[in-house]
Amino acid sequence: MKNRWTIYQLIGSGTIGALGAVLSMIGAIISTAVGILGAGGLINAVFMGMMFSFCCITIRKFGSATIAGLVLSICLLPFPSLGTPGFFPKILIGLSLGFMCDIIFF
Known part of the structure; x- marks a missing residue:
């Protein structure tokens, strides 16, 4: 039961993703x-x-950078970062970037 996500870890990962969008x-x-x-x-x-490095170091859970990448890509969907605005595969790009960082750190 120790290995479960807490609400603080989920909020922290999402906040780091939103900060990345800013x-x-x-x-x-x-x-x-x-x-x-x-x-x-x-x-x-x-x-x-x-x-992503800061997220993996502070949260210390596999999947923290993936959650941050998901929030980042959803926040950047209407903007020209990570590709053209409104381009739906941006979400897959954010997920894959976060997942690669999770694999590297864990």
Whole structure:
């Protein structure tokens, strides 16, 4: 029974995913302001790597980064981060990124 998820761990994973969406929007704003499209992707890759690593280190449960990736991709669905706006496979991209991070850390 010790290995079960608590509500605090679920909320923590979701909050880290939402924070990742906010940080991803900062990367999109910078790429729009600078005019270099690759700058936003590079900044987002750094932010997402930090966010998923932080999630795995703080929550310490397999699946925490997957939940954070799901929340991140749902929050970014109407925005141009992780692909075109409204592109439904964005959710699969977020899930796969989180799952890969879970596999690496656990």
